[in-house]
Amino acid sequence: xxxxxxxxxxxxxxxxxxxxxxxxxxxxxxxxxxxxxxxxxxxxxxxxxxxxxxxxxxxxxxxxxxxxxxxxxxxxxxxxxxxxxxxxxxxxxxxxxxxxxxxxxxxxxx
Amino acid sequence: xxxxxxxxxxxxxxxxxxxxxxxxxxxxxxxxxxxxxxxxxxxxxxxxxxxxxxxxxxxxxxxxxxxxxxxxxxxxxxxxxxxxxxxxxxxxxxxxxxxxxxxxxxxxxxxx
Numbered sequence: 001x002x003x004x005x006x007x008x009x010x011x012x013x014x015x016x017x018x019x020x021x022x023x024x025x026x027x028x029x030x031x032x033x034x035x036x037x038x039x040x041x042x043x044x045x046x047x048x049x050x051x052x053x054x055x056x057x058x059x060x061x062x063x064x065x066x067x068x069x070x071x072x073x074x075x076x077x078x079x080x081x082x083x084x085x086x087x088x089x090x091x092x093x094x095x096x097x098x099x100x101x102x103x104x105x106x107x108x109x110x
Numbered sequence: 111x112x113x114x115x116x117x118x119x120x121x122x123x124x125x126x127x128x129x130x131x132x133x134x135x136x137x138x139x140x141x142x143x144x145x146x147x148x149x150x151x152x153x154x155x156x157x158x159x160x161x162x163x164x165x166x167x168x169x170x171x172x173x174x175x176x177x178x179x180x181x182x183x184x185x186x187x188x189x190x191x192x193x194x195x196x197x198x199x200x201x202x203x204x205x206x207x208x209x210x211x212x213x214x215x216x217x218x219x220x221x222x
Binding site: 044 | 143145150151152153154155158160166168169200202207208209210211212213214215216
């Protein structure tokens with residue numbers, strides 16, 4: 001069974017700092033990997049989707065990379081802002097199911 | 111507006127009283143899914159559907175039922191809810207399991 005791990009569980013940074021969130025998974029035979037953000041009490045918002053044949057995806061200040069062979073993905077956030085404060089989740093799809101990590105709670109301090 | 115809707119958003123019920131949480135999407139997506147989110151355990155998939163009349167168990171299907179009679183709707187049924195089903199539930203949809211998932215706003219269920 002696929003296991004997805006996100007470390008650290010919580011992260012606090014000053015505004016303007018660049019940061020990296022990590023996601024690791026045990027089974028490298030995945031179709032895709034998706035990054036989400038979740039605000040307190042709210043649903044999940046899709047940030048980036050990386051197909052298994054891709055190495056990275058970019059959207060604005062966000063860049064996600066995928067290394068299937070090592071079972072790792074990183075989400076890079078440039079020039080962090082207080083509005084980036086949220087929980088960030090990654091999910092992988094090795095078959096018809098999806099497996100989520102438990103997330104990294106990010107706080108950006110003004 | 112493209113969206114996934116869930117109803118109700120909040121529900122408090124008692125053990126054993128059957129309930130249904132509805133999920134509907136207006137994006138003509140084939141893949142739909144239900145998740146529950148619990149502190150420390152993250153999101154876990156309950157059931158998913160690849161298309162109309164096709165449903166499969168996820169990681170935690172015990173105590174739940176689903177149906178997919180129309181492409182847009184994917185209700186979650188708890189025939190006899192128990193307190194351990196108290197959780198935050200999310201419905202999601204995507205074109206296929208290869209594509210980006212879109213989530214509903216969530217349903218917070220409390221079973222007393």
